[in-house]
Amino acid sequence: MSENNSxxxxxxxxxxxxxxxxIEEVAESSGLSIxxxxxxxxxxxxxxxxPLIKIARALGVRLGTFMDDNDxxxxxxxxxxxxxxxSSISFSNGATDARKHMEYHPLAQQKxxxxxxxxxxxxxxxxxxxxxxxxxxxxxxIYVMQGEVEIVYGKETYHLKEGDSIFYDSIVKHHxxxxxxxxxxxxxxxxxxx
Numbered sequence: 001m002s003e004n005n006s007x008x009x010x011x012x013x014x015x016x017x018x019x020x021x022x023i024e025e026v027a028e029s030s031g032l033s034i035x036x037x038x039x040x041x042x043x044x045x046x047x048x049x050x051p052l053i054k055i056a057r058a059l060g061v062r063l064g065t066f067m068d069d070n071d072x073x074x075x076x077x078x079x080x081x082x083x084x085x086x087s088s089i090s091f092s093n094g095a096t097d098a099r100k101h102m103e104y105h106p107l108a109q110q111k112x113x114x115x116x117x118x119x120x121x122x123x124x125x126x127x128x129x130x131x132x133x134x135x136x137x138x139x140x141x142i143y144v145m146q147g148e149v150e151i152v153y154g155k156e157t158y159h160l161k162e163g164d165s166i167f168y169d170s171i172v173k174h175h176x177x178x179x180x181x182x183x184x185x186x187x188x189x190x191x192x193x194x
Contacts, residue, residue: 006043008052008066013041015059030058050134053192063192064108064117076111117190123149123178133173138192141167142176147184151176 016026023041027034032051039045040055049063056063107118133152142151143165151158152175153168159179160166168174170190178184 008046009041009043011066012037012055012059015061015065016041019059021059026055026058030054048132048134049190050136053136053138056192062114063190064106064111064114076108078107115191115193117192119188119190120145121186121188123147123176123184123186125178125181125183131175131177133175135173136170136192138170138190139167140170140174140191141165141189143187145185145187148179148182149176149184149186150179 016023023034023037026032027037030037030051031054036045036051037055040051052066053063056065102124103122105120105122107120108114108116131152142149142160144160144162146162148162149160151160151166151168154172154174158166176186176188
């Protein structure tokens with residue numbers, strides 16, 4: 001468990017308690033289990049973005065609220081050297097093996113009131129990926145910076161190589177992962193209407 005994972009969990013717990021909501025109420029309105037929310041709050045489990053978006057909606061906040069450092073009103077510049085130095089946030093990619101994960105490097109943590117969440121994501125190689133598709137409101141744009149990725153979107157599977165991109169409606173069940181045995185680095189921008 002990384003320090004940032006526990007930061008996200010404690011942020012969720014803090015917002016829930018500030019709004020005087022029980023874990024049971026958040027579970028009911030998000031459609032997630034009580035155990036799942038408790039393990040996220042305790043920093044034991046870091047889910048994929050889908051469940052986090054459902055928790056954000058249940059709490060009435062933006063997804064980015066869970067990752068914000070502070071709120072800047074003007075432009076936010078993220079330097080490459082800062083991104084590499086700053087610790088990332090690791091999310092499970094919904095795989096059955098919790099060791100399989102992606103490292104998210106948020107690019108706009110300081111930007112207040114944003115509707116887009118841009119990330120550089122390092123995807124670790126898997127030989128035989130097992131995953132769960134997720135769906136949520138909004139749109140996603142992915143650009144492959146290095147390596148190869150597969151995107152399962154509905155009943156289709158798209159194979160993307162370096163320089164390729166994809167833009168899709170995230171309400172359709174989907175999953176992003178490295179091509180079997182391949183690592184990748186992608187730029188992902190998630191738009192969530194609020």
